[in-house]
Amino acid sequence: MKNTESTENYLKSIFKLQTVDKKVSTTDLADYMGVRAASVTGMLKKLARKKLVSYQPYKGVTLTHIGRKLALKTLRTHRLIELFLVEHLGLSWEEVHGEAEKWEHVISGKIEERIDKLLGYPLHDPHGSPIPSANGELKIKDTVRLDRVQEGESGTIEEVPDEDPEFLAYLGENDIIPGNKIKVLEKSVVGKTLKIQITSKKHTIGLKAAEKIRVHQPKDKGRK
């Protein structure tokens, strides 16, 4: 009756894809997890039997209440570990995701509490993602995609994706780090680029890459 590593990874993946559109398709899940669609079908049946997901053949999956709880618990552990690895073991932010992907399945509740305390009950991981609370609540901040920010507007980097080490290294080199102030200087729809100002440095980034970066803008739309 114990939950396996695979189970936790599936629930976490479904949770992430679910935030985009309600129901998650077999193929999307397979692509995201790097396994074959047939494997996903098999696994979804098992998860459904354990009441962790609600699954209708050909129509996609959603998490049940208990499945969502477990997904958030794993996500919480994952993000606490990431921050711990950066803050206390001096790893760089591009290295920690892979490690956390393994650690998240073996850390006991007690150790998680200790790490949480040691870090001062943090609210965000190194990539700006919110850390779910111990009782499974997650607050989503109001943000916009960087590619949607208008010319002349500014804001604060809120969150970047944590999976791709290369992309993270690139972002780090250009100070595109959560907390930093950012201003859009020029947007070229034809050239698919965005000229930005960040920490007194100017930089041009592709619009495709900018899609992945979430920016927080104050109510007044950040004119300045």
Add this chain to the structure above:
Amino acid sequence: MKNTESTENYLKSIFKLQTVDKKVSTTDLADYMGVRAASVTGMLKKLARKKLVSYQPYKGVTLTHIGRKLALKTLRTHRLIELFLVEHLGLSWEEVHGEAEKWEHVISGKIEERIDKLLGYPLHDPHGSPIPSANGELKIKDTVRLDRVQEGESGTIEEVPDEDPEFLAYLGENDIIPGNKIKVLEKSVVGKTLKIQITSKKHTIGLKAAEKIRVHQPKDKGRK
């Protein structure tokens, strides 16, 4: 070709039993690991095919050079983690073995190095067991079993077993901790007890329990 968690646990177990007598029997290994003898036979064949052990049916196993290296690597990781959990996360010495048993299989080489550095390149874990060096060397200290120490002789607690939390809690309560000075006041072979003096407190321990405790005695046999 990647080594599994089971593989690492088997090699570590064989290593420990091997230090007692050269060849390890199927039954001893099964008892120690809490699995059936038939399961051990099956696993030993796999390990032999991978050249990690030298296995002769009905005659026992020994580690090959490469198997021994892997066992020591895992043991090193295990012991570094135990110390890390005590020193940096404030866990008690009876809790850490179980945690380390899981962590040892997921920690990357890089993180192991960081932990090693953070701890100041320690030579012993919280239970007094030596930590193998990064290149797979292990130095065994010259010690005696506490039940073999003669009346009136003294020494220093060197090492205690790390597997049984209850026993460790008992030892901790009575200051039977590596590094502490100990003196044998009275040995009752009939009553199977040992009266000891440790950190200005007197205590009586069973001879059977004393067998598990290793004591370091100076050359002059610790008269004092």
Add this chain to the structure above:
DNA sequence: AATAATATTTAGTTATGACTAAACATATTT
């Protein structure tokens, strides 16, 4: 040396979670 006790291996089964190939369902064109 024969018998009994103990240790070990073999054979067959189970659960987990991947895979491929083939069948089937749904969506999009023509």
Add this chain to the structure above:
DNA sequence: AAATATGTTTAGTCATAACTAAATATTATT
């Protein structure tokens, strides 16, 4: 509506590592 493309499930296989029951080896006892 029929044809085609795409998405998804089914069926059968594989590797890993446990299990039980039965067979076989080794060791100890008479």
